[in-house]
Amino acid sequence: MRHNKIIKIMAVISATLIVCLGTYWQHRLMPLKKVQVNQTSIPTIFVGGDYARAFSTAGFVHRLTAAHLMTKGLIVHVSQSGHVSVQQFAPLKANPTIQVIFADNHHAKRQARQFATVIAILAKRYHVTRYNAVGHSSGGNIIFDYLTANIDHPAKINKFVTIGSTYPGVTRKTIQQLPTRFPVLNIGDQIWQTTGDGGVKLDDVLKFSQQLRAAGWHPQTTIIHGSPLTAEHSMLHINPQVDLRLIQFLYGVIN
Structure with missing residues (x-):
């Protein structure tokens, strides 16, 4: 009898969790369901950060x-x-x-070289000539290191979104090594009135925008403010504000 009661309690808890998760999922989608964007065949490549698995970009x-x-x-x-x-x-x-998932996902320089192979395959097999790139945390470094490498680029970058990324060691000379000029969106975040998101300092994220402007670029910069549940470093890839800003930048919203 007690065993059956425990089973019933667990069933009720499970059902409640499922309903709550479903409600939460619909809540997260609500701002996006009201939006229409332009259509393009240019793929957007997502690259996660250190120790990130598929979840971080999925x-x-x-x-x-x-x-x-x-x-x-x-x-x-x-x-x-x-x-x-x-x-x-x-x-x-x-x-x-296009999600790119690295088995060795905590050596950005090595991953940048592997990313070059990925781009070559996408260009040859899937006829990708232009692409957008979105990097979260060190995923941004992987993309940037690839773009500034002295190698052939079989596909041209269209737009670059860097989310919660810092670029230590980047100089004006490094920026001049980029293959062409393209729109850049730099997203940083801040937990309440702290110095950053618990993972990186906001000033370090914003420094990349400053360096681009000093080199004659015109990056867009967005700062996400909030609690640890919305603005913590690892929460950026599940924040609907980031989703909305991302599609606005990549595609343009239809009124």
Whole structure:
């Protein structure tokens, strides 16, 4: 009898959790469901940060595809040795996404070299000629290190979004090594009135925008303010404010 009672209690708790999660998910999607954006076949490549797995970029893809603002296109897995395997879910149309997931995901310089292989494969097999790039934390460093490397670039970057990333050691000379000029969105965050997001300092994030402007660029900068539940470093990739700012920048919102 007691055993059955425990089972019933657990069932009620589980059902309540499912309902709460469903309600929370719909709440997160609500701002996105009211938005319409322009359509393009230019894919957007998502790269997570240190020790990030698929989860860190899958949130963007799940929410934005559920809101019919993007289309889940490819997931690219890169092994520690640099071997690249690709899963295709849809043609690269209607604001397609490409997630790049590194097995060795805490050596940004090495990952930048592996990222070059990814871009070459995307250009050859999937005829990608232009792409947007979104990097969270050190994912931004991977993309930036690739872009400033003295190598051939078989596909041209269209727009770059850097989220909660810092760029120590970057100089004006480094910025001049970028292959071309392109729009940049730099997103930082601040927990209440602290100096940053608990992972990086806001001033360090904003320094990248300052360096770009000093070199003659015109970056857009957005600061997310909030509690640890919305503005903590690892929460940026599950923050609907970031989602909205991302699609506004990449595609332009239709009134």
